[in-house]
Amino acid sequence: MPTTLETVGVLRPTNALPNGFAEAHGRLASFSALQANWDGYGAGPIPPAILSAVRAFLDRLAQMSSPPVPRDSTFPAVVPLSSGAVQLEWHVGERILELEFETAEVIHFLKWWPQKGVAVEGTYFANDLSRSVTLLDWVLCGHDSA
Amino acid sequence: MYRAILPAAVAVWLPDGKPSSAIFHHPKFSADIADKTTLPELAGRWPVGTAFVQFTSGVARTLGFSAHHEPEHGNDAHANVYCDHGTSDRKKKARALAAQCQLVHGSTPNGRGGGGTTTLAE
Numbered sequence: 001m002p003t004t005l006e007t008v009g010v011l012r013p014t015n016a017l018p019n020g021f022a023e024a025h026g027r028l029a030s031f032s033a034l035q036a037n038w039d040g041y042g043a044g045p046i047p048p049a050i051l052s053a054v055r056a057f058l059d060r061l062a063q064m065s066s067p068p069v070p071r072d073s074t075f076p077a078v079v080p081l082s083s084g085a086v087q088l089e090w091h092v093g094e095r096i097l098e099l100e101f102e103t104a105e106v107i108h109f110l111k112w113w114p115q116k117g118v119a120v121e122g123t124y125f126a127n128d129l130s131r132s133v134t135l136l137d138w139v140l141c142g143h144d145s146a
Numbered sequence: 147m148y149r150a151i152l153p154a155a156v157a158v159w160l161p162d163g164k165p166s167s168a169i170f171h172h173p174k175f176s177a178d179i180a181d182k183t184t185l186p187e188l189a190g191r192w193p194v195g196t197a198f199v200q201f202t203s204g205v206a207r208t209l210g211f212s213a214h215h216e217p218e219h220g221n222d223a224h225a226n227v228y229c230d231h232g233t234s235d236r237k238k239k240a241r242a243l244a245a246q247c248q249l250v251h252g253s254t255p256n257g258r259g260g261g262g263t264t265t266l267a268e
Contacts, residue, residue, distance in 0.1 A: 040152035
């Protein structure tokens, strides 16, 4: 069955974004102002297509009901990379999840919990929302089916 | 070793004072050898607001990085740190080094920071 918002969660009103996601949107918007060499090591501006893809991704997640994105969800850090990619980071206790938009279409993820021997990375298509939901379920709730 | 984080990057690479793996997502990046410089000297060479994170070359080596003393532009402390970034483990390596480094100079947007004094590492 294809993944849709109906299959992975119930749509929530757009005025009821989880707390951290509105802030994440604000930070993401600020990246469009980053100039060439903003990191001092030769980084270029962040491609608008990647910014749009991350924005759309956050919107899709924010419209889902809990789980995996409860209203008091841990704020995802939104981090630009020198490569032009954008990374979302969740730090929940000792668990860390990084979702790096290498391109507008591809996410490179890292599940990180070295105390438990978890260090897994890989890539998947950004439109595979069910994969993202599974990873978020792991970092936010500790459910390990990812 | 010290890695400089310029002001525009401080705001995004040190969320809540925790170094992001983004600091080390490079197949080659610049650093300064602590034995060949001091934090005040470094701070004087970079713009106001620059932060510095510290890690040891020994730790970096065990994680798959390789530091080489390569002076440039009159900076004898300059080193390049190389990492053979295979697509299958580049994020693990960057995350592991971020977990091992610490902010030693400068403050973050939330006001957290290393006070500017520290024991110099390798």
